[in-house]
Amino acid sequence: MIVASLFAQAPQVPEGFFTQRDPDDLSCVAENGFCPGWIVENFERYVDPFFEHVYLVAVSVAIGFAIAFCLGLLAHRQRWLTGPLIGATAALYTIPSIALFLLLLPITGRGNTTAIIALVAYTQLIIFRNMVNGLRNVPADAVDAAAGMGLTPTQTLLRVEVPMALPEILAGLRIAASTTVGLATLAFFAGAGGLGAQIDAQINFKSNVVVAGGLAVVLAAALDLLVLGMQRALMPWRRAAPA
Amino acid sequence: MSTDAASLEFRDVVKRYPGADENAVDELSLELPAGEICVLVGPSGCGKTTAMRMVNRMIDITTGDILLDGRSVTERKAADLRRDIGYVIQQIGLFPHRTIADNIATVPRLLGWDKQRVSERIDELLDLIGLGSEMRDRYPAQLSGGQRQRVGVARALAADPPLMLMDEPFGAIDPINRERLQNEFLRLQAELRKTIVFVTHDIDEAIKMGDRIAVLRKGGRLAQYASPAELLMFPADPFVEDFVGADRALKRLALQRVRDIELWNGALCRVGEETSAVRARLAEADLEFPLLVDGQGRPKGWLSERGLSGERVREDIRSRAEPVLDLDDILRDALSDLLSTETMYGPVVDAEGTVRGVLSLRAIANALNIAPEEVPSSAELASGALTQ
Known part of the structure; x- marks a missing residue:
């Protein structure tokens, strides 16, 4: 009860936030400061939102990559499609994200599906463009040699062109992953959870915003390192010392 | 294979x-x-x-x-x-x-x-x-x-x-x-x-x-x-x-080797040989200078008049026999050797170093008149070199 009365003076911190009896932390929370003690004590409440966030990002980037990759292959075979596809993915990219979440609500309802559809839409431009550029920058002599040795067009694409375009394709994937981590913090507008919902819940409490936001940054960095690791594992020839 | x-x-x-x-x-x-x-x-x-x-x-x-x-x-x-x-x-x-x-x-x-x-x-x-x-x-x-x-x-x-x-x-x-x-x-x-x-x-x-x-x-x-x-x-x-x-x-x-063309006959002589025999050989030869060779037939030099003046050949060389060409030399390189030593003739030796004839500028000129079917391609030259 004493605790409750203390809280009455700090209305921006909702009931139930205070779980610790250390007077220093008490006053830190009361003053809406950055409170390490409070964070340690309350870290558990960020675990579920964090993994929700990871889920949103992972699923969206995976689906987004799959779609953009196929579109990239299609545009490589049917050159005339490149322009229209870049236009379409760029148009998707320019829709304000909150507007897209809200626009989708009446169609797909509240929840992860809506969020994922929107997040997938935002990955398309970056991954597709990098894929198309990557394939276009593959040296013509390697493609000519491949065809001349009797690789079929599909073999040439999968064994020569795609591997040689990997640096650019994966660069696109890195940017898309980082961007999606950021955009996913707005997914709560579509009723999905994630770190965004957690930020929104106590948006005026500094410690909360710092932890939730910080976790998003950590996630983005971790994904970046993951793709970088993939790059190194998939492209040993990039590390080989030149003559 | x-x-x-x-x-x-x-x-x-x-x-x-x-x-x-x-x-x-x-x-x-x-x-x-x-x-x-x-x-x-x-x-x-x-x-x-x-x-x-x-x-x-x-x-x-x-x-x-x-x-x-x-x-x-x-x-x-x-x-x-x-x-x-x-x-x-x-x-x-x-x-x-x-x-x-x-x-x-x-x-x-x-x-x-x-x-x-x-x-x-x-x-x-x-x-x-x-x-x-x-x-x-x-x-x-x-x-x-x-x-x-x-x-x-x-x-x-x-x-x-x-x-x-x-x-x-x-x-x-x-x-x-x-x-x-x-x-x-x-x-x-x-x-x-x-x-x-x-x-x-x-x-x-x-x-x-x-x-x-x-x-x-x-x-x-x-x-x-x-x-x-x-x-x-x-x-x-x-x-x-x-x-x-x-x-x-x-x-x-560049498509021919020295061995592919008709070389000149030189009059070879050794120290101590009778000069009359050498003179007889000179009359038959394509070249008016006798070539002095050693016991193994390797070229020592062009013999001077004085070398032939006695009963027997004496070692008196007018000029060294340079360049010494190899049967396997490419004809263009051989010509280049002749031109760069400012001479018209050079003895041609085989793998053992024994004199097999004399290459002259005129012999090269004659080589240019042989029928093209007799001139091998480089690919054939390369395969010839391989089989030797």
């Missing part, structure tokens, strides 16, 4: 690109026997590369046909056809993301060879091109230009194709290494005896590499199809004459 080489025939082959006013290749007909190198040469835009690329159908034939061992190249699926034809291009086109071993294994794997056989073939080819097996796991970026070119040739040879197409294969290599690669390749060919279509814009390379040379002019018209010697001796028209260059006589000399 080789499968048989294939013969190749162009039969009235025409290539016309859609919308073009002129044919890129015009009614090209030529036959190439199995195991020979045919060089397509001409100025840029003469359709030589187009003609070559129609063989493995990298470019479609408009009309006419190309026969590989009597069978039209259009009969089979393009990819299958190409797996049977080695393909080397100027930029090499190694796959930068594959190791050297994987690059070489490209066609054998397409053909479904088992692992063991592929691996053995890689070792065999690395050995053939003079690269160690430690190169297997390197990437193309770790190799020098010359090494990459060798790997490109090894990759084309991997499935032992009966025909090879080579588009300016040494064009991007510096002149010193190009010469070395050309020689290496001729030695390789002497062993492998593939049928080869070789494209270049460089007439010297054409003469060096070709058993037969097809000179093309703008519009893809065949100006002349002949052996290197015939091309140099009897250019068909002013275009070919101009294209082979004003030094065509010298170029011909």
Whole structure:
């Protein structure tokens, strides 16, 4: 009860936030400061939102990559499609994200599906463009040699062109992953959870915003390192010392 | 180790690109026997590369046909056809993301060879091109230009194709290494005896590499199809004459070795011999100076008048017998040696150093009059060197 009365003076911190009896932390929370003690004590409440966030990002980037990759292959075979596809993915990219979440609500309802559809839409431009550029920058002599040795067009694409375009394709994937981590913090507008919902819940409490936001940054960095690791594992020839 | 080489025939082959006013290749007909190198040469835009690329159908034939061992190249699926034809291009086109071993294994794997056989073939080819097996796991970026070119040739040879197409294969290599690669390749060919279509814009390379040379002019018209010697001796028209260059006589000399021409008879003499015998020999010889040789018949020098003045030959040399030429010297190099020592004659020795005759400027001039069929191509010279 004493605790409750203390809280009455700090209305921006909702009931139930205070779980610790250390007077220093008490006053830190009361003053809406950055409170390490409070964070340690309350870290558990960020675990579920964090993994929700990871889920949103992972699923969206995976689906987004799959779609953009196929579109990239299609545009490589049917050159005339490149322009229209870049236009379409760029148009998707320019829709304000909150507007897209809200626009989708009446169609797909509240929840992860809506969020994922929107997040997938935002990955398309970056991954597709990098894929198309990557394939276009593959040296013509390697493609000519491949065809001349009797690789079929599909073999040439999968064994020569795609591997040689990997640096650019994966660069696109890195940017898309980082961007999606950021955009996913707005997914709560579509009723999905994630770190965004957690930020929104106590948006005026500094410690909360710092932890939730910080976790998003950590996630983005971790994904970046993951793709970088993939790059190194998939492209040993990039590390080989030149003559 | 080789499968048989294939013969190749162009039969009235025409290539016309859609919308073009002129044919890129015009009614090209030529036959190439199995195991020979045919060089397509001409100025840029003469359709030589187009003609070559129609063989493995990298470019479609408009009309006419190309026969590989009597069978039209259009009969089979393009990819299958190409797996049977080695393909080397100027930029090499190694796959930068594959190791050297994987690059070489490209066609054998397409053909479904088992692992063991592929691996053995890689070792065999690395050995053939003079690269160690430690190169297997390197990437193309770790190799020098010359090494990459060798790997490109090894990759084309991997499935032992009966025909090879080579588009300016040494064009991007510096002149010193190009010469070395050309020689290496001729030695390789002497062993492998593939049928080869070789494209270049460089007439010297054409003469060096070709058993037969097809000179093309703008519009893809065949100006002349002949052996290197015939091309140099009897250019068909002013275009070919101009294209082979004003030094065509010298170029011909590069196709012959000293042993191929009729050498002069020199009067040999040894110290202590009766001078009358030497004088008798001098009357028969093509040369008025006796050549003093040692006990093993090795040249010591041209004998002076005083050396012959007594009863017996005395060691009195007018000038040293320089240059001493070798039977295996290329005639052009031998001529160069004569010119650079400012002399008209030089003794010719065999591998043991024994004098076998005398090369003179006049003998060289006579050599230029022999029939072109008797002048071998460089490829034949290389195979001759190999069998010795």
